[in-house]
Amino acid sequence: MADPIIFGPNYSTYVRSVRMALEEKGAAYKLHEVDIFSGENQNPDFLARQPFGKVPAFEHDGFQLYETDAITRYVDMTFEGPSLQPQDARGQARMTQIIGIVNAYAYPPIVGKLVIQRLVMPKLNETPDEQAIAEALPDARKVLAELERLIGENAYAAGSHLSLADLQLLPVLDYLSMTPEGGELLAEVPRVKALHAKLAERESAKRTAPQL
Ligand SMILES: N[C@@H](CCC(=O)N[C@@H](CS)C(=O)NCC(=O)O)C(=O)O
Structure with missing residues (x-):
């Protein structure tokens, strides 16, 4: 399986939450920088991934996703490593x-x-x-x-x-x-x-x- 890709700037809090989830899982990933201060989040390529222009967007093996909470839950359920969600x-x-x-x-x-x-x-x-x-x-x-x-x-x-x-x-x-x-x-x-x-x-x- 291909490594997941996060689309967004390293300085975004939401991008960081997704990165931290992958880091905690010990999963390899790629960060594709999208600079919001220069408006790259409004480029058609990015809007095709996240129509509201918010970062991050995410892709894993052809599966595209946005909304940080959805992404971090997907990461937790998909990758090996310690569970990041209470079971009760x-x-x-x-x-x-x-x-x-x-x-x-x-x-x-x-x-x-x-x-x-x-x-x-x-x-x-x-x-x-x-x-x-x-x-x-x-x-x-x-x-x-x-x-x-x-x-x-x-x-x-x-x-x-x-x-x-x-x-x-x-x-x-x-x-x-x-x-x-x-x-x-x-x-x-x-x-x-x-x-x-x-x-x-x-x-x-x-x-x-x-x-x-
Ligand atoms: N509901 C979104 C919120 C993401 C969000 O607000 N990201 C901020 C950066 S931390 C953003 O994209 N700001 C750019 C803008 O509003 O133009 C999520 O959970 O992913």
Whole structure:
């Protein structure tokens, strides 16, 4: 079977989640870089794979897929290596819940506003929009507090083992920690902060560090 191909930029949090899933499985893969800042995600070739212009897109042996959550579950079920999903109903539900929370409530304020303004705009020689940042902070605090509550005494986001929820969370927390506001926000949620530190030590995280 051919190695799977991920289409998207190394610096995307969603691309990183898929890469981490493959790394955790010990599966070989190819990364086909698609730069969203120069608009390559709007090229017809890419839109044929992902009509909404979002990264990543994925292909494995002729099977094409998009939506990160679908891809990481496919990876977990397809490749050898440790299971990345709880086997019990409650663990599975908690994992799915946390992935949904990351996508719906963490990514928009933390990556979509704070990280874009603090880390990306300066790279594009643009001035950060302080109002957008100020608006993002209460939403970021709220979602971090909820993640803190849900993690509780668990060793990982959704229970006692590493799961796809951790792989969805790590890229977002990593970027958050690189912003000036991130230190203070993470200090308010010690369990989230400790989980971030633990996940960041994994080879899968180190091997997929974004090059912004
Ligand atoms: N629902 C998509 C979301 C992916 C997503 O939002 N990717 C961002 C980058 S991390 C993107 O493609 N942004 C480019 C754009 O919106 O034009 C998934 O789960 O794969």
